[in-house]
Amino acid sequence: MSQPTVAFDPAPTEAAEPVVVRLRRHGRVLFMPTMALIGIATAWGYFSMGFPEFWMTLTFWLLSALLLIVLWVFPLVTWLGNRVIITTRRVIIYRGIFTRTRQEVLFGRIHDVTVRQNAVQAVFGAGDLLLNTGAEKPIRLYDLPKANLVLSALTELVDKQSPLSAQLRRDDQRFTQDY
Template sequence: MSFPEELLADQEEIVLHLRGHWKAAVAPSLVLILAVAGLTMGWVMLPPSEGGRIGLLMVVAIMVYYGSRYGVQPLLRWRCTEYVLTTERLLIQRGVLVRERRDLPLNRINDHTMAQSLLDRMFGSGTLTIDSVGDQSAVLAGVPAAQLVQSTLYELIELAPADDEEEPVSEDPARAAGRG
């Protein structure tokens, strides 16, 4: 899935387009598998009597609740979260039904830290916390190749022009060309 180009400025280019690490989808997938297994066991093992049908309805209700709450919902949240690092800003886009997009200009970022648990270090993922001017911060949880993302972010911040820098305006075009 590519990021919509119409959201980018004229000279802006996508450097990294990321989604959360795949390890975030493992536990919800296991919950879904267990919910389907529970449904199947209830259907096969409960007798076809009135009490068995009531028991089966209870098993269906419980498995559908847990499967959707702890399986489908986290999977959708993981699938609908994107981190896009461009030459000018960091875009964080979240949301299944209601889309939330947050932009952090690179020239306003003043600190970024990375945290990795033992499991994160084994998979190469991590959590980036990015602080910007004005006490705003963004947390990118479960970023794949977190060290690469952090070093790329550092390089782009160094290349980003500062807010107070303006293009020098020359009064004499011949003098600006070095002829005067």
């Protein structure tokens, strides 16, 4: 039996938006939760059967499990739940674990991109990116790895989307070089 032919050609759709980079907070934010995991595992190994009464052992196991959830599982899931995706047209920010928030910023709305680094972030090459969209408060992307590289990539992408802002930025650079 032959297959029927379909005389319907779907309309050409817009090409998929290429993803430039996917980012999470710098991995060093998981250092202290990992130290807590090691401490809890050490306590489990040392105290696991060392209590004379059953209720003491049960209390120890329940308290350890609670500490494990609060000090290691919750920070890990929080770290995994927050991410930033930069495409060729926009920045997409996902936040939250149980209540997801998705925020999109088109490059045409971004006026300025700034990097802020504290001393610890500077050692690891991380930093906070501030996206100024003209609103009261800029959008802050917390503790991104290789912040200066992300800044230069974002600036280049924003300049491609908004030729006027690129021209103003070039004029600004020429003005500061003259004086």
